Amino acid sequence: MIRNSFKIIFILVCCFLLVSCINNNTVNTDTEKMNNDLKDDNKVIEMKISATINGNIYEISLEDNDTSKKFVELLPLTIQMDDLNQNEKYFYLDAALPIQVYRPGNIETGDFMLYGNNCLVLFYESFQSSYSYTKLGTMNNVENLKQDLSSNRIEITFKNDLSQ
The missing domain is CATH 1.10.287 (Helix Hairpins)
Incomplete structure (x- = not known):
């Protein structure tokens, strides 16, 4: 039992x-x-914008930061960018943007940065750099970028037509 x-x-x-x-x-x-x-x-919904250069449309994936968000508020924006050092195009905005500066060390083709608080920079060559920038984003399709940016001054139109 x-x-x-x-x-x-x-x-x-x-x-x-x-x-x-x-x-x-x-x-x-x-x-x-x-x-x-x-x-x-x-x-996080990836924010994307377009950049039209010589009739070609490039997609830019923006960083999730205050700088990129403020830049998008300026769009649409058509600017004339000048060449510097045969590896980048630059343009000084009228307004300052918030900054989150860092030193990338290596710049990659298609990097879209802010130098200081108002200078847009689009790189079309990869190289090493000791300068500091705030990253706005990265151009996704860079195959023809160097060719499209080959002249000393180019017109670029940024639009907020690719979000989400």
């Missing part, structure tokens, strides 16, 4: 543990689903 009681108690404890594990797994699954849903709700 005592043996049977122990068997019954043992079976009940096993059932209890089994039910507990099943419920715990359900709670973990529900928690994971809820966390994934929150991640989806908090996704």
Whole structure:
């Protein structure tokens, strides 16, 4: 009889543990689903703009910073950019933008930066630099960029027509 009681108690404890594990797994699954849903709700929507140069449209993925957000408020914007050092085009804005300066070390073709608080810079050559910039974004399709920026002064139109 005592043996049977122990068997019954043992079976009940096993059932209890089994039910507990099943419920715990359900709670973990529900928690994971809820966390994934929150991640989806908090996704950062990549902000994109276009730059038209010599009739060619280039897509620029903007950084998620105050500088880029303020720059987008200026759009649409058509400017004449001058050449500097045969690797970049620049233009001084009338208004200052907020800055988050860093020293990138390596500049890549297609980097779109702010020098100081009002000088837009678009790089069409990769090189090393000791200068500090605030990153606005990166041009995504740079295959023909150097060719399109080859003249000393070029006209670029920036538009906010690619967001989301």
